[in-house]
Amino acid sequence: MSQNAPEASAVLHPRRVRSFVLREGRITPAQAQALERLWPQYGVGLDSAGDVQARFVRPAPLVLEIGFGNGEATLWRAQRDPERNYLGIEVHRPGVGRLMRRAEAEGVDNLRVARCDGVEFLAAMPAQSIDTCIIEFPDPWTKKRHHKRRLIRPDFLTLLTGKLMHGGRLQLATDWADYAEHMLAVCGEAPGLANAAGDGYAPRPDSRPPTHFEQRGIARGHDVFDLDFRRV
Ligand SMILES: C[S@@+](CC[C@H](N)C(=O)[O-])C[C@H]1O[C@@H](n2cnc3c(N)ncnc32)[C@H](O)[C@@H]1O
Structure with missing residues (x-):
């Protein structure tokens, strides 16, 4: 798939419905300062999406995470897996500064x-450039009229599948049962993706420490659902 593949046009329409609402929230002085001071070292702008590997110390298989929140899990994984490069994308400034x-x-x-819409960033990445994509506890948009805002949708999966290497992995998790069912259905129907767990949910991966939103879901009495798909 080329960078401007027709499949990407729906998901990238200028008036498309986005999966987030940008709220500034509280940003600490340290986080705000980090955004300025550390951006040249750790930041990847949308204009670098075409050659992400050049922004790392060395080229290595790329793990892309969309919506890392406070970034605790992202950091945890990167520290334990030095053989791969980790790129976290988040729109929330305090989380980016913190990470x-x-x-x-x-x-x-x-x-x-990267601090931008992960969909836009993904669209600008070269085909077959991602080893693993992780999306944990994406905003559930629980009201039916908001379901169109959910990130995991067929058009998004078409875009993502083109950017995954053959054999590459898509790991998803949610604590919202109806979103989990929807994920399982749309990933199951997505051309080029196969369920590594047979036809159901996957075991909890070792690569995830308990995330903020996972713990919140469990405290509310929710079950957690993991999905593990491969690019075939
Ligand atoms: C419910 S939180 C989960 C955070 C974290 N993964 C966790 O498990 O604690 C979802 C996050 O995804 C971010 N997000 C939603 N849509 C996004 C997009 N298109 N690009 C980048 N970040 C996005 C939101 O800002 C939010 O921080």
């Missing part, structure tokens, strides 16, 4: 951060 501060403090050099 860059933590990466600097821990001396993690296989982690980079």
